[in-house]
Amino acid sequence: MINTIRTVLLTSILVSLGIVHADVSDDKPVMPIMQKPIAIAIHGGAGTITKANLSEQQAQQYRAKLKEALLAGYAQLEAGKDGQAAVISAIQILEQSPLFNAGIGAVYTYAGEHELDASIMHGAKRLAGAVSGVKTIVSPIAAAQAVMNHSQHVMLSGRGAEEFAQQQGLAQVDNKVFNTERRFNALQKAKRVIADSQTQLLEFQDYKFGTVGAVVLDQQGNVVAGTSTGGMTAKRYGRIGDSPIIGAGTFADNNSCAVSATGHGEYFIRYQVAADICARMAYQGLSLQAAADKVINEVLVEADGTGGVIAIDSAGNIAMPFNTEGMYRASIDIHGKMSIAIYR
DSSP states (O other), X not given: OHHHHHHHHHHHHHHHHTSSOSXXXXXXXXXXXXXXXXXXXXXXXXXXXXXXXXXXHHHHHHHHHHHHHHHHHHXXXXXXXXXXXXXXXXXXHHHTOTTSSSSTTOOOBTTSOOOEEEEEEETTTTEEEEEEEESSBSOHHHHHHHHHHHOSOSEEEHHHHHHHHHHTTOOBOOGGGGOOHHHHHXXXXXXXXXXXXXXXXXXXXXXXXXXXXXXXXXXXXXXXXEEEEOOXXXXXXXXXXXXXXXXXXXXXXXXXXXXXXXXXXXXXXHTTHHHHHHHHHHHHOOOHHHHHHHIIIIIHHHTTOOEEEEEEETTOOEEOOBSSSEXXXXXXXXXXXXXXXXXX
């Protein structure tokens, strides 16, 4: 009884001081008493988002799905789970949504199939796992996690990755499960562009920015990052982008930050975007925001590379810079404040 009274009094004091919140709302989820700092940020891709081609009704659908994924990941952090559980929970919701280019809703290859990539990295010991070019795994991010936790390797590809996932008990499906009419129409448009000898595929803007990702700070003080994608519309010859490549599309180190990227993958590979942001923090002493802005809005812009990142450091600071018109993104910071946005 005495302990209960003390808890109530302590709660009242903390509420009056603004340390915890007395209500639950979209903007301010409850921060449990004495809980260690936690934070999460997610993205659903950048690049082809413009107010001209996205209706308000569509925008609301994106915001709702981002919120669902964000809260799912945050719940894992509140429960004290390892950060990888939060990353997986958030990304799997986005993989199952036809709104995003990951899992269901993934873009088509030139041959009319889907080839999926994903990676995850844990900042405590720089453990990492990735899969690339998989066609039958329901959740590529879960397969990447299995590689990280249950194999001696970092990246598995194609049929080998699918065989490993099956041995780990992960669900397998027919590739057609990932079909959507919207992505099929995009493939037909891309093929028409390719057939036009006067036009290069790089001018077809719907092919290159679809990715989902999450970065978190968990109660144990670890940062974790994960990324999942269907890749590039009309891609050929087994093309792999930055999403499954540690250091390019995904990176995490407790001594600096965790990053998940979305953008024109070839540039993110060449400039090692995710790792570069963390390195600038570690070796130049830059803040998370300064390091992320430098790479996204200077280095990439000068190289004509487009896209963005979500990043979080060991103090729970969040940065989400992008050099395109929009990036689907959402976050809950260490104070419990929620943000969901599409445009600048």
